[in-house]
Structures are given as C-alpha cells and as structure tokens.
Amino acid sequence: MTGALEDKRTATRFRILVEIADRQPAVSQGEIADAVGVTSQAVSEYIRELVADGYVDKEARSRYRVTKEGVDWLFQEAKGLRRFAEHVTEDVLESVQEDAAIATAAIEAGETVTLSLRDGLLHATPDDTGPATGVATTSADAGEDVSVTGFEGVIEIDPGRVTVVQVPSARAGGSRAVPAAGLQNVCADASVVVAAGVEAVLSLRDAGIEPETTFAAGEVAAEAAARGVDAVVVATADAVGRVTDALRDGDVLYEVTEAGAAVGVDFGAETGGDGSSTSDGADAGDGAADDA
Structure with missing residues (x-):
C-alpha cells in the first residue's frame, strides 16, 4: 500500500509536495497551510525536510521547485493511490452495490442467484452455476423484483443490432x-423503435407504429x-x-437503410460490417440533407 495511506505524516508530506509542484516557483507557505489544513510553521518544517531529502530545491526566499526525485516520488505515491482507488471502486464497491432484477422463480433472501439479461432487463434465477452470480438481499416470488448484491462474474450478452431507416425531408x-409496408417489414422484429424528426414520426404513424421516443433516438438505440x-x-x-454519431460512440453495430423515393419502392440497405455505415451510405445521407 502507498505510504500516503499508511500514516498521516506521509499523507501530509505528499499533499504539501503536490501544492509546491502546483504553485512553483513562487510558493506561499500560508496558502499551502490553508489548502492542507495545517499551520504555516508545520509547512515550513515539512519543506525543510523535503529540501533535505532532495525532493525540493530552494531557489530563494519563498521560491521552491520540485526536483526530479520529488516528481518520481509523487508519481510513485500517486500510482499507489490510484491502485487503491481502483480496488475500492471496482472490487469493493462493485461487490456491495445493489441492483434490482426480475425473479424467474421464488427466491429467498441470502440465496445465491444466477444473473442474465432478457429483453434488456436483469433477471435472477435461484442457482449458483451461471457465469454471473449474486446474492439476493430480499425475498421475491416469480415475476417480482428482487434486490441483488455481491456480484461476481460477467453476464453473457449477445449485443443487439440497430437499423437506421433514413426518410426524406418534407421538401x-x-x-x-x-x-x-416496407417500414412495417423493417420494424417487425425490432423490440425498440424510435424516431428522430417530424417526417420520421409521421412515417411510422402512417405505418401504424408509434415510436417509443422521439428524443435522443441514437442514444436510446445504443443503450x-x-x-x-x-x-x-x-x-x-x-x-x-x-x-450514427451516437451509435459509433456506443460502439454499436448498425446499418443505414434508405426509404424509397416514392410509395411502392423497396428499401435498399447499406451495411457497415465493422459497426459503421459505408461511405456510400454516408454520402447518400449528406446528399439528402443538402437537398433539404
């Protein structure tokens, strides 16, 4: 463990050296004292020690610089603090946080459950053999919500795919x-249908489909x-x-499909197998936007 976490004196020494590095070369001991929460006299004593240890050079009255050795020590301590913080956030807190899941069968508080995603929702099954498990902190019957903590393993997820249907502007x-009919066919197997733009909303309504949201469509689809x-x-x-920017940011596989220019014209798809639309699809979209 890093020395800054083992004793208060090393922690104070670390903080004072950080303050010097942040303020150098003109260093006010009073300002450092206020920032660290110690007296100016204590800061003066710590600085004398840091100079003696070769971590700080004194250039003149109230003018100090952190040496290479001082920087190396700060890096070493900072890395130790980072490792400890990662341990707390990733190992400790992740295991004690609680989340809600849908019970697939009767579950008793304290029982180990296997976790899975179904239709985008977390489900808990009374079993300890799955790749991802947790411990129920409440009891629940099948179909009820149950609180789960003590997560271990990784939930197996087969990522969904997003189809972007581009419709022309009103003009x-x-x-x-x-x-x-073509729009109904594209949406038939999708669990989530969203819209971006007035023309898109009306196209869906004409097809008898009500979008689940008309806001942040890309972000919703990526999630x-x-x-x-x-x-x-x-x-x-x-x-x-x-x-598509939102989908790329979410590292989501998607394809861009253009609606026909007139009723009765089939949809034509342009797919980016690497998770992005092809250059032809992008050009088509830009051209349509320019025409608008």
Whole structure:
C-alpha cells in the first residue's frame, strides 16, 4: 500500500509536495497551510525536510521547485493511490452495490442467484452455476423484483443490432414518399423503435407504429443494443448523422437503410460490417440533407 495511506505524516508530506509542484516557483507557505489544513510553521518544517531529502530545491526566499526525485516520488505515491482507488471502486464497491432484477422463480433472501439479461432487463434465477452470480438481499416470488448484491462474474450478452431507416425531408416528399409496408417489414422484429424528426414520426404513424421516443433516438438505440435488444431508428435525412454519431460512440453495430423515393419502392440497405455505415451510405445521407 502507498505510504500516503499508511500514516498521516506521509499523507501530509505528499499533499504539501503536490501544492509546491502546483504553485512553483513562487510558493506561499500560508496558502499551502490553508489548502492542507495545517499551520504555516508545520509547512515550513515539512519543506525543510523535503529540501533535505532532495525532493525540493530552494531557489530563494519563498521560491521552491520540485526536483526530479520529488516528481518520481509523487508519481510513485500517486500510482499507489490510484491502485487503491481502483480496488475500492471496482472490487469493493462493485461487490456491495445493489441492483434490482426480475425473479424467474421464488427466491429467498441470502440465496445465491444466477444473473442474465432478457429483453434488456436483469433477471435472477435461484442457482449458483451461471457465469454471473449474486446474492439476493430480499425475498421475491416469480415475476417480482428482487434486490441483488455481491456480484461476481460477467453476464453473457449477445449485443443487439440497430437499423437506421433514413426518410426524406418534407421538401423531398417526407412521410408521403415512404412505403408503409416496407417500414412495417423493417420494424417487425425490432423490440425498440424510435424516431428522430417530424417526417420520421409521421412515417411510422402512417405505418401504424408509434415510436417509443422521439428524443435522443441514437442514444436510446445504443443503450438498447448494449443490453442485447435489436432496435430500429427511423430518422429524417438531416438527423441521420447525429444518430450514427451516437451509435459509433456506443460502439454499436448498425446499418443505414434508405426509404424509397416514392410509395411502392423497396428499401435498399447499406451495411457497415465493422459497426459503421459505408461511405456510400454516408454520402447518400449528406446528399439528402443538402437537398433539404
């Protein structure tokens, strides 16, 4: 463990050296004392020790610089603090945090459960053999919510895929140019359907589909895919770029599909196998936006 966590004196020494490094070369011992929470006399004593140990050079009255040895010591202590912080956040807190899951069968408090994602929601099954497990902190019957903690392992997730359907702007025909049957076909197997833009919303409504949201469509679809749920984003031409940016940020596989220019024209798909749309698809989207 880092010395800054083992005793108060080393911790104070570390903080004072950090303050010197932050303020050098003109160093006010009074300001450091206020920042660290000790007296100015104590700061003066610590600085004398740091100079004697070769961690600080005194250039003149109230002018100090941290030496290479001092920087190396700060890095060493900081790395130790970082490792300890990671241990706390990743090992300790992750294991004691609680989350809610849907019980697949009757569960008693204290029972070990196997965790899985179904339809994007966490489920708990009374079993300790799965790749991801936890401990129930409440009792629940099948279909009820149960609180789970003590997480171990990794939940197996088959990432969902997102289809982005680009519809023309109102000036280029808008929802009137979108074949309802084709849109129904694209959305048929998707668990989540969202819309970006007025033309997109009306295209879905003409197809008898009500979007689950018309806000932050790309972010919603990315979150759904991360939870193993397939999604369709119907987006107006000038909104496609914002949607695909959000999907790329979420490292989500997606394809861009253009609606036909007139009713009865089939959808044509352009797919990016690496999780991004092809250059042709991007050019088509930009062109449609320019036309708008």
